[in-house]
Amino acid sequence: MARINQHVHVEWRGGTCRVKWWSGEYLPNGRKRYESKGGFTDETVAYQHGQNKLYEIRHGTHVKNRDGATLMTDWLDDWLDAMDHGHLTERTYRSAVETHIRPYFKKQNASVADVDILAYRAFKKHVNSKLKAGSAGNVMMVFGMILDDAVPRLITTSPVERTRRRGKFVKKPKERKKDMTPEAVEQLAINAQTVFGQAGYVFIWTMAMTGMRPAELFGLTREYCYPNWPGTDPRPDPEESERYDEDMERYGQGGELMPAIRVERQVQYADSKLQFFPPKYDSHRTLVVPTFLADLLAELLESHDRDWVFPAILGGSLGAVNFDYKYWRDIADGADERSGPRTRGARPAIPAVPSFKGKRLYLLRHGAKAWLDEDGHSKFAVESRMGHEVPGVEGVYSSVTVPMERAIMKTLQERWDGLQERLTGKNV
Structure with missing residues (x-):
């Protein structure tokens, strides 16, 4: 005997019964759209199942049969x-x-x-x-x-098991890092010069002094680098016209203007070709550079005619090569002398840099932040330079001022001058 109310119908078919319930929708002809489930052997259980479905529909947690069957x-x-x-x-x-x-x-x-x-x-x-x-x-x-994201349209609840912290706290292992010294950076730079020329030397010091991400350095082109920028800025966004004008007054060559690099993009592979993308987290920023690095960048750009500030061995972007394998491992870990007919070119032996041996290139960026922290610069100025968002009130109210930038230039230049004094034994 069928058990029926306004929205739930239970009917027997052979040895089992089926429950039908109104989905809350109507068919194109105006009749109610029903969903159903069969195979019940107990009429009360079937009826309760239908009532439960109506409850889910009323509370917005119901998954339609056709949606639940989505592959x-x-x-x-x-x-x-x-x-x-x-x-x-x-x-x-x-x-x-x-x-x-x-x-x-x-x-x-x-x-x-x-x-x-x-x-x-x-x-x-x-x-x-x-x-x-x-x-x-x-x-x-x-x-x-x-x-x-399949909840609640395709499934009522997610089966994902969440890790709940219980019992004794276990600290996650942290990558072991050594203090970055100017001497270590200089040796890395000399090694990089052996690997891919003057561009290598300046590349290493630029990363150590600016904390730029590798893909941002790989994609740095002339128009965004001192001494060309900001005069050669393409100014692609009309809404940024005020910033463009302020950049001309704040950065550049000569006088009281500060030399700087503009981080506007990075390079990554997409659709099997190297393309420009915004920097990670849209962290567009201006990075002032100390005087010695400004001189190195100007000399480097004068020495070649490539669009890339740091061209690879064959002149293209470093983003187009496996930098870690082709360049960095030899720079950090050292390499034997290379010569003979089967080599691309003769190259002297490269000494290892112990504090970077077996380590990632990215640790140069970490070291750049550590230097800024050691020199006592404001948290906002440091995090902004690294391309990080500063949360809370500090992030809303603070800004990077000219005195902050000049202080950063000063302490970075002092690190370089101190290195030169130790290397030459003469005051710089």
Whole structure:
């Protein structure tokens, strides 16, 4: 005997019963659209299931049958299409999806609703067996966002297991770093000069003195570098006209103007070609440079006619080569003498720099910040120079003033002068 109320219908068919409930929607012909579920052997249980669905519909947590049946592969397409992130972030997320998540669930022909807690754990086990801990964690982070974003349209709750901190605190391991000394930077610069010429020498000192990110240095072109900038600024944004005028009054050559580099972009690969992108976190900024570095930059640009401030060995962008493998490892770790018919060119032996041996190029950026902190510059000036957002009231009310910039130039120049005195034994 069927059990019926206004919105829930239970009816027997053979040895089982089916419950139907009104979805809250209407068909094009004006009739109510119903959803259903069969296979019940207890009429009361079936009826309660229908009532629960009505409760979910009233409270906005109901997942329609057709939505719950959405395949994971289709949801991944929708999720990727809706991404709105920076180039590097989007590339990372897309790589996780296409390399690990999509192949796994496509093979299973799984719907989003099929991914319950057990399916989630099975995928996590699969990823952990294939990747190192850091890479596996990144894939699971992306997968967690994908499932979280499926709530409440495709699934009622996310099966993602959140790590809750319980028990004894365990400190995360931190990369071991040594203090960056001017002597170490000078040796790195000399090594870089051996590897790719004067551009290498100036590249190392520019990174150490400005804290620029590698991709920002790789993409630095003449129009944004002293002594050309700000006079050669392309001024692409009409809304920034006030800043452009202020830059002309504040930076440049001669008199009281301060030499500076403008960070407007970085280079990254996209669609199989090297392209310009905004700097990470849209951290457009102006970086004053000490006098010695301004002189080095002017001499370097005078010595070549490339658009790139720091051209690679063959003249192109350093972003187009595997810098870590082709350049940095020899610069930091040292290399044997290179000669003979099978080598690209003779090159003397390169000594290792102990404090950077086996370490990342990025630690030059870390060292740049440490120098600014040691010299006692304001937190806002330091973080702004590094391209970081300063949170809270300090970030809203503070600004980088001319005296702050001159103080930075002064202390950086003093580090260079002190190095020259120690190397030559003469006062600079």
